[in-house]
Amino acid sequence: MDIIIADDHPLTLQGTQAFVESYGHHVVGTCANGVSALNMIQLRLPHVAILDINMPAMDGLDVTKKIKELKLKTKVILLTMHKELMLYNKAREFGAYGYILKEHAQDELKKCLEEVEKGNQYVSDSLLKDLISVRETGTSELDKLTFSERKIVELIAQQKTSKQIAEMLFLSEKTIEGHRTNIIEKLGLPKEKNTLLKWAMKNGLDR
Known part of the structure; x- marks a missing residue:
């Protein structure tokens, strides 16, 4: 698959790119903020965009929402350090295909890409456990x-x-x-x- 990666942390960006390419996919572009990511997605129309949620200018959720509004076929995988139920619900609302915690990305990104390539959604098990516990303890x-x-x-x-x-x-x-x-x-x-x-x-x- 052709893939674009966006993350404002250079080391994380390089690491994600290395993992994705080791799985046999083609990284057609990388960028450090949401505006650049959206522009590149519209220009290159990749199969998948792997986006950090927390980025300057436009965050990953903003980009995901815009992709849905523009009816682009690019499927979004969101990488995040956040476990809040509200963010996960927004990601689902905006049509994200994958939602992975950064701390587990090395283990789960390959499986996530395989599922997304089949047209399936993927949420890491560890995150779902955290979201369930958040539901049980109420909102902050x-x-x-x-x-x-x-x-x-x-x-x-x-x-x-x-x-x-x-x-x-x-x-x-x-x-x-x-x-x-x-x-x-x-x-x-x-x-x-x-x-x-x-x-x-x-x-x-x-x-």
């Missing part, structure tokens, strides 16, 4: 936020300013400030100075 405060909002909160936890976050996510500072306001309302936080930073650090997002 973070489940109230969109993936983009989570990224912003994580960057706030790293004590990044709105201007720095805007530059990192290729958005305007005004947009980031708008997201901050929405996040504070969703979480029901007091409207005081550094309220989001305090909440993020309290919930361990600075680690």
